[in-house]
Amino acid sequence: MGTYKEELIKAMDILAAHPKTIFIGQNVIYGGASMFWTIANVPKEKRIELPVFEEVQAGMSLGLSLEGFIPVSIFPRMDFMLLAMNQIVNHIDKMDEMSDGQFKPVIIMRTAIGSTEPLMPGPQHCQDHTEALKLMCKNINVVRLENADQIVPEFTKALQADKPTILVDIPDMYNKELENEFKESRRKSLENL
Amino acid sequence: METKLTKEELREFEKWCVDIYKAGKLRSPLHLSGGNEEHLQAIFKDIEEDDWIFTTYRSHYHALLKGVPKEWLKQWVSDNKSIHVMNKEHKIVTSAIVGGTLSSALGAALGIKLKGGKNRVWAFCGDMTSESGTFHEVTKYARRNDLPITFVVEDNGLSTDTPTQETWGLKDSGPNIIKYNYKRIYPHYGVGVFVDFKDDKGEDRMEIGI
Numbered sequence: 001m002g003t004y005k006e007e008l009i010k011a012m013d014i015l016a017a018h019p020k021t022i023f024i025g026q027n028v029i030y031g032g033a034s035m036f037w038t039i040a041n042v043p044k045e046k047r048i049e050l051p052v053f054e055e056v057q058a059g060m061s062l063g064l065s066l067e068g069f070i071p072v073s074i075f076p077r078m079d080f081m082l083l084a085m086n087q088i089v090n091h092i093d094k095m096d097e098m099s100d101g102q103f104k105p106v107i108i109m110r111t112a113i114g115s116t117e118p119l120m121p122g123p124q125h126c127q128d129h130t131e132a133l134k135l136m137c138k139n140i141n142v143v144r145l146e147n148a149d150q151i152v153p154e155f156t157k158a159l160q161a162d163k164p165t166i167l168v169d170i171p172d173m174y175n176k177e178l179e180n181e182f183k184e185s186r187r188k189s190l191e192n193l
Numbered sequence: 194m195e196t197k198l199t200k201e202e203l204r205e206f207e208k209w210c211v212d213i214y215k216a217g218k219l220r221s222p223l224h225l226s227g228g229n230e231e232h233l234q235a236i237f238k239d240i241e242e243d244d245w246i247f248t249t250y251r252s253h254y255h256a257l258l259k260g261v262p263k264e265w266l267k268q269w270v271s272d273n274k275s276i277h278v279m280n281k282e283h284k285i286v287t288s289a290i291v292g293g294t295l296s297s298a299l300g301a302a303l304g305i306k307l308k309g310g311k312n313r314v315w316a317f318c319g320d321m322t323s324e325s326g327t328f329h330e331v332t333k334y335a336r337r338n339d340l341p342i343t344f345v346v347e348d349n350g351l352s353t354d355t356p357t358q359e360t361w362g363l364k365d366s367g368p369n370i371i372k373y374n375y376k377r378i379y380p381h382y383g384v385g386v387f388v389d390f391k392d393d394k395g396e397d398r399m400e401i402g403i
Contacts, residue, residue: 022307048303053330056296063300066245066286067308071300090290091297099279103286118390118398179399182387 004148005174008038011155015072015108016042018159022064023047025057025074033076034171035112037178054080058087058109062095065105070159075111078168079127085136092164093137107164108155113144115171118179130168137166144168196237196258200230203254206263210253210270221273224251229347233258236345240315243284247298248317250289252278255317259283291352292322295344299331302342313341321352324361 002010015021016039023042027033029049039047050057054075061071075081081088088109095103114126130144143154145167158165207225214223226233237258240246248255253275256266261283269278276289288294298316305312322328323346335342350357379385388400 051330051334053334056299056327056330056334059294059296060300060303063297063302064304065300066297067301067304069304069307086290086293087296091288091293098274098277099281100274102279102281118392119400183399186387 001149003174003177004145004151004170005038005177007148007151008169008174009041011152012039012072013041014152015070015155015159016046018070020068020070021046021072021108021159022069023072023074024050024061024064025076026050026052027076028074033112034115034175034178035074035076035110035169038174039074052080054083055085055087058084058092061107061109062087062092062105065107066103070106070108072108072110075109077114077125078111078129079114079124081109081111082129088133088140088166089136093140096139096163104162105164106159106161108158109140109164109166110169111166112169112171115175117172117175128168133166139163141165142168145170148173194237194240194242194260196234198234198257200234203230203233203257206253206257206266209267210275213271218271219273219275221276222250223270223275224249226251226254230254232347236315241312243312245284245286245298245301245312245314246317247286247294247301247314249287249291249294249319249322250276252285252287252317256280256283256285259285261285292318292325292327294318295322295327295331298342299335299340302335302340303338305341306339310341313343315343315345317345317347319352320346320348320350320357321355322346323348324357 023039023046026049027036028039028047029044057073061073064071075084092105092107095105113128114121116126130142133142141161141163143165145151145154154167158167204227207227210223210225213219233254240259242260246255246259253266256278257263261280266278278285278287286294286297295316295318298314302314305314318328332344390398390400392398
């Protein structure tokens with residue numbers, strides 16, 4: 001069993017290996033969020049960087065699924081995912097029911113509870129709405145990834161499901177690890193000067 | 194696809210809906226079309242069998258013109274589901290939320306382009322939706338990324354009973370918008386370098402923007 005970050009990378013590698021997956025969202029090609037570092041091994045041709053339009057992104061995920069893709073739709077923080085609630089709650093969650101089971105979209109939505117260390121980002125960047133999402137969604141499986149050992153099994157389950165899944169990760173579980181990697185990388189580059 | 198349905202047959206379908214509704218046989222709302230038969234017949238001449246139709250809660254005409262059998266649709270309406278007609282075989286998706294299908298239509302168009310498909314997406318909406326932020330986002334993205342999608346605005350001047358142009362203002366929206374271009378000197382967050390600091394416990398930390 002690896003660390004939280006290592007397990008996330010392993011899970012993303014599993015998703016990337018599936019021929020139908022496509023990674024979309026903000027910070028999938030360009031950095032800026034901790035999640036970015038966990039998709040480092042995902043081939044560039046499987047990533048589409050989108051504008052910041054969360055509701056459209058969620059709807060696009062649904063449309064891509066209708067065309068046979070399995071979108072891995074990335075919302076870097078749960079605070080931002082709130083802007084997509086119309087598509088998530090009214091559409092993605094209800095598609096199976098509204099179509100009498102004709103459409104069963106498989107969509108993997110990934111989001112995070114913003115980290116509070118080493119900086120406290122303020123009340124709009126670290127909210128955890130996991131329980132509220134569970135109350136709002138009848139069909140979407142909502143999972144908060146509390147421990148490293150949950151990560152690969154839950155993403156694998158999402159990939160094999162016949163329904164959408166929202167997986168919530170906790171960057172406070174792995175940003176210290178990233179921090180140390182950056183420090184080490186900088187130390188090495190300074191040594192090479 | 195060349196429709197075999199006449200204007201009269203389209204109207205007959207809606208009249209059937211009116212009759213069962215009036216007879217108290219439905220337990221769900223109905224959103225009926227009428228007066229746009231010829232417009233839709235002309236548009237559907239360019240729509241192919243393999244194309245997607247994304248539309249609204251007012252969708253009986255679209256479904257019939259796309260080839261959904263009348264009897265299938267009658268059963269769907271009788272089952273109190275007129276507000277969200279869905280048919281996988283004929284590739285029809287609807288939503289009872291204003292503007293609800295525009296972004297999924299966009300995603301389907303992106304999917305077709307990624308697969309190199311020859312079919313396309315047709316996204317129908319009303320005039321109030323065409324003034325919404327989502328409409329502007331999806332049409333802009335579709336145009337700039339050359340996606341195989343056509344948007345059709347069905348303008349009856351009203352959203353429910355609200356006059357669209359009266360609420361938005363009858364003038365162009367242009368004059369009250371100012372745009373300027375600039376090149377930023379700082380990144381989106383932070384100052385462009387990783388910053389070392391000691392946290393409350395005196396531990397060495399580094400701000401890495403997460």
